[in-house]
Amino acid sequence: PPGSGAPSVEPQRQQQQKLGGEGWSGARQEAQGAKAAAGSVWGLRTVAMKGPASWSSSEVIREGELEKRSASLFQLWKKKAVVLSKDSLRLSSPEGGGKAKELRFGAIQKVDCVERTGKYVYFTIVTTDRREIDFRCPGESCWNASITLALIDFQNKRAVQDFRSRQGQAGDAPAASRDRRLARAP
Numbered sequence: 146p147p148g149s150g151a152p153s154v155e156p157q158r159q160q161q162q163k164l165g166g167e168g169w170s171g172a173r174q175e176a177q178g179a180k181a182a183a184g185s186v187w188g189l190r191t192v193a194m195k196g197p198a199s200w201s202s203s204e205v206i207r208e209g210e211l212e213k214r215s216a217s218l219f220q221l222w223k224k225k226a227v228v229l230s231k232d233s234l235r236l237s238s239p240e241g242g243g244k245a246k247e248l249r250f251g252a253i254q255k256v257d258c259v260e261r262t263g264k265y266v267y268f269t270i271v272t273t274d275r276r277e278i279d280f281r282c283p284g285e286s287c288w289n290a291s292i293t294l295a296l297i298d299f300q301n302k303r304a305v306q307d308f309r310s311r312q313g314q315a316g317d318a319p320a321a322s323r324d325r326r327l328a329r330a331p
Contacts, residue, residue, distance in 0.1 A: 203230040207291050210239060214279035222281060227288070229295055248278075250299040259289050
């Protein structure tokens with residue numbers, strides 16, 4: 146009651162409403178909203194999911210299903226619908242809807258730790274910021290090989306582009322110095 150010196154419950158209720166619920170669930174919702182607003186986790190970019198055709202004009206190499214290990218305390222394996230294209234790996238829930246995550250090959254350093262068991266092939270994607278994302282797939286599906294080959298192709302094309310751009314800059318330098326010499330000539 147006001148004037149009794151006891152703290153009021155009303156500010157706590159307002160804070161809970163601001164967080165979107167009661168206790169931890171409201172704080173969790175706020176954290177998830179901040180995480181989604183940041184847009185990038187482990188090199189993953191959140192994209193609106195409207196189907197593979199709306200994601201990019203990049204050619205789709207393969208579509209299917211993988212299991213991704215969650216980063217939570219229990220590290221559960223969650224099924225993901227996957228679309229492998231020439232420049233990225235897109236992950237979404239197998240039911241569809243919601244938001245998808247796009248892991249661009251520019252943010253991937255390598256595919257590592259391939260381990261085969263009787264039923265599954267386990268592999269890790271290492272991002273350029275040294276984070277690791279664990280996946281598994283049925284042994285006969287060879288998703289790790291498909292992702293590795295697409296990544297190598299992407300990295301090779303990027304290296305050729307970088308080389309050509311450096312060659313173009315080096316080729317421009319002699320022409321620029323020749324032009325300066327001619328400009329100074331009487």
